Amino acid sequence: MENITRGGQFLVKETLAENIFTPEDFSEEQKMMRDSVKEFVDRKIWANKDRFEKKDYKFTEECMREAGELGFLGVAVPEEYGGLGMGFVSTMLTCDYISGATGSFSTAFGAHTGIGTMPITLYGTEEQKQKYVPKLASGEWFGSYCLTEPGAGSDANSGKTKAELSADGKSYKINGQKMWISNAGFCHLMIVFARIEDDKNITGFIVEYDPSNSNGITLGEEEHKLGIRASSTRQVFFNDTVVPVENMLGGRGEGFKIAMNSLNVGRIKLAAACLDSQRRLITQSVNYANERVQFKTPIANFGAIRSKIAETATNAYIGESAAYRAAGDIENRINARLAEGNSHQEAELKGVEEFAIECSILKVAVSEDVQHCADEGIQIFGGMGFSEDTPMESAWRDARISRIYEGTNEINRMLTVGMLIKKAMKGHVDLLGPAMKVGEELMGIPDFSTPDYSELFSEEKALIAKLKKAFLMVAGSAVQKYGTDLDQHQQLLMAASDMLIEIYMAESGILRTEKLVKNIGEANAKEQIAMAKLYLYQAVDIIYTKGKEGIVSFAQEDEQRMMLMGLRRFTKYNNQPNVIELKEIIATKVIADNKYSF
Template identity: 90%
Template sequence: MENITRGGQFLVKETLSQNIFTPEDFSEEQIMMRDSVKEFIDREIWPNKERFEKKDYTFTEECMRKAGDLGFLGVAVPEEFGGLGMGFVSTMLTCDYISGATGSFSTAFGAHTGIGTMPITLYGTTEQKNKYVPKLASGEWFGAYCLTEPGAGSDANSGKTKAELTPDAKHYKINGQKMWISNAGFCNVMIVFARIEDDKNITGFIVEYDPENPNGIVLGEEEHKLGIRASSTRQVFYNDTLVPVENMLAGRGEGFKIAMNALNVGRIKLAAACLDSQRRLITNSVKYANERIQFKTPIANFGAIRAKIAEMATNAFVGESASYRAAGDIENRINARLADGASHQEAELKGVEEFAIECSILKVAVSEDVQNCADEGIQIFGGMGFSEDTPMESAWRDARISRIYEGTNEINRMLTVGMLIKKAMKGHVDLLGPAMAVGEELMGIPDFSTPDYDELFAEEKALLAKLKKAFLMVAGSAVQKYGTELDKHQQLLMAASDMLIEIYMAESAILRTEKLVAKIGEDAAKIQIAMTRLYLYHATDIISSKGKEGIVSFTEGDEQRMMLMGLRRFTKYDNMPNVIALRDIIADKVIAENEYCF
């Protein structure tokens, strides 16, 4: 296991392209699963988008049952509990392609398979798993996850819902209120978090729900939302709801741990759930641009439109690259733990937890990319994009929730840097040594020579190494200045986080494309090379801007001048790429293929 990458190490340890997983590495079994999911979405979901927009909650439930019949709800569930027992990459792939048509179905699917089923699979006793998981894996029953309360959102452990042991010690009596509960309108099982007495941490419970015998459970009316309109979202009220003591999930006070680990998995799965949306948005946009004639020519010929198509395709490609890289790393970690004798539960939990930083990075980056993609899709459609007659406006509304789900993007930004520092303090990632080396380099005489870059991506990799130094310089100095008080400087943390996010995303694109070139050759991969270089150009700009913002916030005088000089050095190209030419290469391919084609 020593040879397997640890979470956060991408910043200080070189990753070889042959050691990452890419979408080009899908097995035959994974390709068959992908094609089955796409066929289901194209047959059952995409033609019925209007029903979802008209808040047809019953139709969402019908589609979920069909997904259960096809086995899609049990991809991640072990075979002994009625699932397919497929690996982490396969569960990501299913989540990716099942989520492209509408956010309503995507949310119902994600809430059920992730936070509805997974806590029982990973934390339940054998009896609990045997009783509930097969029904959830088949779609006979549906799950919901009841954590959020009116006064407990991002601060999940502050919930007021109470669980009180009955005098006969056979049940817990739950009283309280939950809100924004996905699948509440048709669920049979709820994962409910409540506090026992004055415990520091909340506790998880498995609570059955039967409308014919509600057991003190009252559902609020369906919420009327900006997007995901046919995703059942209700408040849930518990009034002396009796739950058998054997339905406690994990141990007393372990609910917060369950919630946090569920969020780690949810974050990377949410990134996956934003990928096929981008592919479909790009395909619809380019088809419209090829058909829409203005000034006697298709608008796809206009440079302003071509630039949008190129940027949309680039972000989708990079999001795919980073998401499947992380999924592959997690699967490798899970398999290594299983080989060392760990249980399925422990291997899955520790495998995902190891890459919690990457999960937060992906959640932020890809959720913002899908929103931008939908926004540009509306712009390409022009006035028609604003109309409900095209899929753009609903996609834009549906995308908006992804920046709030699984912890807001602001929370996740701060978590990335915070978790990285904690890993460094535990000795899991050596940040101190590299940060000190960067400090010494700043004091030295810079090398003004321009190297010869003979190999593909040699300059890009050299620049990426410098971008990592820029982050280490800013974050290292900030930690030195503020120490344990750093978490109080949220704007500085967010600037540092944006630097970290761009490093991971850009590196993932470089590694994927380098691996692809080794397989099919440089000429055949010229579009992917162009997308990689275009993304790195933007990433470098962002890192320069955010680095400057961070530096001037906590330095002054000579220290500030030295760090700003260092930032300029670390974000400097030796040979600046022709960005317009790169966009034209990408746009030519996508427009000619009339779809997202990578």
């Protein structure tokens, strides 16, 4: 297992293109799964988008039931519990393609398969799994996840819901209130987090729900939301709700751990759930731009529109590249643990936990890209984009929640750097050695020789290596200055996080495209090459800006001058790409194909 990539190591260890998983590597089985999911979504979800916008909760439930009948709810569930037992990449692929038509169904699906089913699959006893998971995998039952409380949002462990053991020791009584509970209106089972006595950490419970025998459970009215309008979202109130002791999930006080590990998986799945939305939005935008005539020509011929199409296509391509790279790494780690004799539960948990940094990176990057894609889609449609008669308006509203749930993007930004530093302290990622080398390089004489960049991506890969040095310089100096108090400097952490995010995303695009070129040749991948180069160019600008913001916040005088000089050196191109030409290459292909075509 030592040869398998560890989470966060991308920053200090070169990744070879042949060692990453890309969407071009889907197996025949995965392609069949993708196509069957797309058929279901086109027929059932996309064709009935208006029903979701009219808050047809019953239709959402109907679609979920059919998804269960088709096996989509059980892709990640082991076969012995009624699922398909497919690997992590396949679960990502299903989540990706089932989520593109509407955020309402995407949220219902994600809440059920992720935080509604997965905690039992990964933390449940054998009896709990046999009893509940087959019903959840088939869609006979639906699950929900009751963590958030009115006073405990991001601070999940501060919840006030209480669980009190009965005098005979056979059951707990749960009292409290939960809010923003997805699927509450049609669920049969709730994963509920409550505190026993004055425990430091909350505890998880499996709570059955039957409206005809409420057991002290009452639901608030459906929330009226900006988007995801047909996703059932209610408050849930527990009043002396009796739960058998055997329905405790995991051990006492393990609820916070269950909640956090569930969020790790939820974050990368959320990134996947934002991918097909972008593909569909780009296709809709291009269709409209090719049909809409102004000044006697389709607006797709205008440079301003072509730029938007190129940039949104690039973001979608890079998001795919990074999401499936991480999914492949997680699957490799899970398989290695299984080969070593780990149980399915332990292998899955540790496999995802290993790449928690990448999960947070992806959650932030792709959720912001889908919002940008919907926003530019509205702009391409012009006044029509603001109308409910076109798909852009609802897509823009649906996209907005993705920056909030599974941990806000602000929290995820701070987590990326915080988790990386913890990994370094545990010796899982050697940050100190490379950071010290960067410091020595800053003190040394710069190399003014002109390197040979004749091979494809040779300059881009050299530049990514320098961008990593820029991050190590900023983050390493910040840790030296503030030590354990670094988490008090949130704006600095967020600047460093943006540097880290752009490095991972840009490198993923370069590696995917390099692997693609080796298989089909440069001539057949010129648009993908253009997208990889365009994204990197824009990432360099962000890294320079955020690096400067970080440096001037804690360094002064000579130290500041030296670090700013280093930052300029680490973000300098030898040969600047022609950005407008790159955009033209991308836009020409997408517009000619009249769809997102990569």
